Amino acid sequence: MARALMIQGAGSNVGKSLIVAGLARAAVRRGLRVLPFKPQNMSNNAAVTVDGGEIGRAQALQAQAAGVEPHTDMNPVLLKPETDTGAQIIVQGRRVATLRARDYAAMKPALMTPVLESFSRLKDRADLVLVEGAGSPAEVNLRQADIANMGFARRADVPVMLVGDIDRGGVIAQLVGTKTVIDPDDAAMIRGFVINKFRGDPSLFDDGYRLIEKQTGWRGFGVLPYFARANELPAEDALGLGESRRSGKCKIAFLALSRIANFDDLDPLKLEPEVDLVMVRPGEAIPGDCRLVVVPGSKSTRGDLAFLRVQGWDIDLLAHHRRGGHVLGLCGGYQMLGHNVADPEGIEGASGETSGLGLLNVTTVMTPQKTLTRVTASHAATKQPIDAYEIHIGHTEGSDCVRPFAMLNGVPEGAVSADGRIHGSYLHGVFASDAFRKAFLAQLDIPAADQSYRTKVESALDALAGHIEAHLDVDGLFALAR
Known part of the structure; x- marks a missing residue:
């Protein structure tokens, strides 16, 4: 025992x-x-x-x-x-x-x-x-x-x-x-x-x-x-992402939704030397010079659609797209990019429907069944492998699904717009896959470092243990245990 x-x-x-x-x-x-x-x-x-x-x-x-x-x-x-x-x-x-x-x-x-x-x-x-x-x-x-x-x-x-x-x-x-x-x-x-x-x-x-x-x-x-290297470890709170900006040349923005979920999707990007990862907080405009805007997951898709519109981010996203920018919606963010999100059973709140952003030709219906699984997929555009996980409710379909974001056991997953600049997927943790991250950023003309994300996290954990060993009485602490 x-x-x-x-x-x-x-x-x-x-x-x-x-x-x-x-x-x-x-x-x-x-x-x-x-x-x-x-x-x-x-x-x-x-x-x-x-x-x-x-x-x-x-x-x-x-x-x-x-x-x-x-x-x-x-x-x-x-x-x-x-x-x-x-x-x-x-x-x-x-x-x-x-x-x-x-x-x-x-x-x-x-x-x-x-x-x-x-x-x-x-x-x-x-x-x-x-x-x-x-x-x-x-x-x-x-x-x-x-x-x-x-x-x-x-x-x-x-x-x-x-x-x-x-x-x-x-x-x-x-x-x-x-x-x-x-x-x-x-x-x-x-x-x-x-x-x-x-x-x-x-x-x-x-x-x-x-x-x-x-x-x-x-x-x-x-x-x-x-501990100075804390920013190299996955952030427990989304605010931790916004506090650890690098002076990269290429700007990627993500929206600080009111019910932002599974924002660990962004952790590998904050460690890329050429990436300036910008948190867009409530009341702020989406920067006009970013190459990619990430609409992250949300615990309340329809609620955060309303929140997004209050900030004026719907207008900013349309302007970003007109300027030639890319948008990536992940999980709830993917659902928001479509034409409509319906929740007939009131699973995430009051039952009803909410108009989406209309950037992808898809619609979503919330369903009681929750998908919880680890997956291995292949990015459709670059053929690079992705180790990811799914954690969502809802089913999304529409004509843009004929251009999938990824292939999952031979089945199309997600959707990409006809111009190739709007991407949506239910896959979380995709940027932790080094080859995919490098290939995806290359599509945005962002050079990626030749580095292993997991190796950097392991190195930071080793450094954290050494930091604690150097300054605390670890043997004394362990002796307290019973």
Whole structure:
């Protein structure tokens, strides 16, 4: 039976996911079989697992760091927001409901059972399970039905290490305040803390570090400097893509939709030296000098069509096309490029139909069945192989499908316009295939580097593990696990 250690944060986005990934790679270097686990995640950036379900993309990266295939047990509860107040509920890789927040709160206590089942199965397969919390245990208003932080830690008897983010300021208050507001029995589960994202001379924080130890009674396990290569790893949040622009000569823009989903499609592009990957945020115009506009996936296709029009991006896309530019729609973005999106059963919201952008001669009907599969395809135009995954609802057809984007087991997939400049596909992760990425960019007169995307990610994971080993007491952290 494996030992386990839980990494919780004093707030959201403090760096828990990357710390778990780095610790996983460090554990592998020690000859341990390590598996990642996150009881509950909220993200529209999902990965398809080896057992045909879906989990948060961050847990898939952690699985890669651990040298194993991602599995649904690694993230048994995944919430995929569709509106400001409702989300699709994924349990052990399968959609079970779409609920408003209040209804999910009522359902949550029952989800502890599958959470503990998945955790138990992982423990049977590993030497060490690294558990990632969600948000912060200081959200005491959510404690009663909690399955993500202290609720899980207490039920599973897993010790906790707390991460504070000094880059956002107020890290002393983050950590000391957490100890102050949480239940004393919850606080007893926390065995130490780490300061993350430090910039400058760490010795300047010595007094603050000692103050936290004194005020909390928790042991400090180190101060972790900001990891400069974090941008080489898949972004957990779409904002991470927009914050890591390169000074490439050739501009590719993507639209920051309100329910953007599976934006890991763009991660390989941000590492291309000749590509300037631009996030077009709400209220901004699509740059007039970009060669390609990517309309990414969406958790709410019709909702994001309305959002897109409010920004004026429909007009910008037509102008971009008239100037000779290319457009690539992926999954929900592909559906938006057609003439019409119908949702007669109200699967993604209120039932009805919405006019699409009309850039592809296709129409889409939403259907209850969800496609979740890993695939190997061939790009129709360049014949280059593509390793990808599908994660979507809906069926798309129309006259432009006679010019497929790809061939999938001999069957046409996606659509391309008659002028060859509008492309649509349900395939996710296509740009991670090096030969295809190079060939596709060549069609846009964008030179691609002769580099392996997976090798760059592996190199960054190794560097992350080395970074953590150099600055934290990793052996001490692993000794906490039980």
